[in-house]
Amino acid sequence: MSEATREIRTDYLARVEGEGAMLVRIRDGALEEVQFRIFEPPRFFEALLRGRRFSEAPDITARICGICPIAYMASSAQAMERACGVELPEQLRLLRRLVYCGEWIESHVLHVAMLHAPDFLGYDGAIELARDRRDLVELALRLKKLGNELMRVIGGREVHPVNFRVGGFYRVPAEAELRALVPELEWAREAARELVRWTAGFEFPDYEREYAFVALSQPGEYAIERGRIVSSTGLDIDVAEYEQHFAETHLERSNALHSTLAGVGAYLVGPLARYALSHDRLSDVAQEAAEEAGLGPVCRNPFKSIVVRAVETLYAVDEALRIIAAYERPATPAVPCLPRAASGHGCTEAPRGICWHRYELDAEGTILDAKIVPPTSQNQKTIEEDLVGVVRASLDLPDERLAHVCEQTIRNYDPCISCATHFLRLEVERS
């Protein structure tokens, strides 16, 4: 390597879910190339689903991700229900939304406090942060535990819940089981506000981009478990029309597939997108907290995604309280779903963004073909574009500092590499 060469590498990115790497190559002081690579080995879910029963999809696809199993269970169950021509009764749909709120709380707090906040405060991780700010880490752990508690009460356990089926649930909780969570949720509403204030006080790099935001949209609510796919570029489609507008490309360097939106290119899913497209549908408490945090109606600074995640955590707590207050135990835990030869499409808002599924079934309910598009692979191209922008703005930084800023840029997306593998190492090369 000549003196003018700079090569910065991170071979194994920490504080992300899964295995990924990054390479930045700088020649004569100019950025030549950025690569964000996913080397998590492929597990071939779409192939192994072929020949399985339609009813098995939620339990099997949950195993794509231990951090957001509900996202996979909810998207696959929705796809199968649509294939069977069944719509969930309102109380069962709300129970799904409630368990999904639990996953948002658990996943968001894990990322905000334990994986991402250490970047802003100069710690290696939450355990190191706890040595100086034990109060904050304890608050975060208690909040995260509450998210897990919602998943445990409704789903049976935190990771890979057992109580989820096509058509509803195996068992629906009694009113008293959910009401027992109310005092802790009321504490959590204040704690989540504290989380918003804490993150809003971080120092953020001055970096903004015009993103194409893509998220679910549902009239009257902040979309989580249902909705149409909409974008800031004017797209408004049913989830069944996804493949007519989005394409996936397989690149050599990565076991994840790159997604693009026709006529637009790279796009962004997740908290920034949801907030930009639906912030007016957040609860009053969450809107107040967002305003107090200085977010405005659209946030284009990816580093501030941590604040939006905290706002969404507050929303999920508030929404859980609302659902529980109105909850009446459904008469039956599930509605019958009889398979037919059909295709079914499902799309829900995983904590990291839309998680889209399509299945082709035969008349007996055997899966003939499956396609799953996780949020991280949809964000991969946008993450690379962010890296280009951030590196160009930070070329004067010493290698170690530049590597840190790059890693932080990637962690803005809470990338879930296990999901996207079908992701990450950091390498910066200067020549």
Added chain:
Amino acid sequence: MSAVSVKPKLAVWKFSSCDGCQLTLLDCEDELLAIAEGVDIAYFPEATSAEVEGPYDVSLVEGSVTTAHDVDRIHEIRERSALLVTIGACATSGGIQALRNFADVREWIPLVYASPEFVSTLETSTPIADHVAVDLELRGCPISKAQLVETISALLAGRRPRLPTTSVCIECKARGTPCVLVAGGAWCLGPVTQAGCGALCPAYGRGCYGCFGPMESPNMDALARRWHELGASDADLVRALRTFNANAPAFREASLDRE
């Protein structure tokens, strides 16, 4: 040299998996900070950028071996670890991705990837114990939080952890759940599945789906008879055995026998 208390070094390693089992450690919200005081978390990239060099006193290994690089890596980890504990169905049996062991993975690659030549993978997904000596295994998809905490506490105290080898049935009885297989008519793998989950599925009104893998001495024939009485075909039983522990020997043989 003065007496300095040296905390045992704990490392957490990942192979092919969903990250759910190592997440279980971060899900120990009440115990996590106490654990971090008792052990030196020396390598745990999912949680921290800090890295302490080996050798390690205890290595927790998640995931299965699916690439040639994995094979080299697990041998290196074994050499640097005094105790190696495998955590979860992927590490102990090969996981859901071991369904490829019953198929031709070369036919699978193009179903997922447009450019199969970019994908490097082994034809099988295998448990860690197929490659190196394993000191202790924690079953489950995912592992049980209680078993993880018990294991770390026991290892810190220098004793063997208490882990059950009986079937899920014993946990159903202890919990007072009426039998879903005998009384409820549900297709349940509980009688042949190792305890550890607390008999969760039957408590939620469904049959056990075997996520802790086979118990010590499973009576597959007796189970098959009961399933047949309930209208299940051999194909139904094969499908039930071929999920998260499909490659565990007792489940694999029973499914191949009935194919």
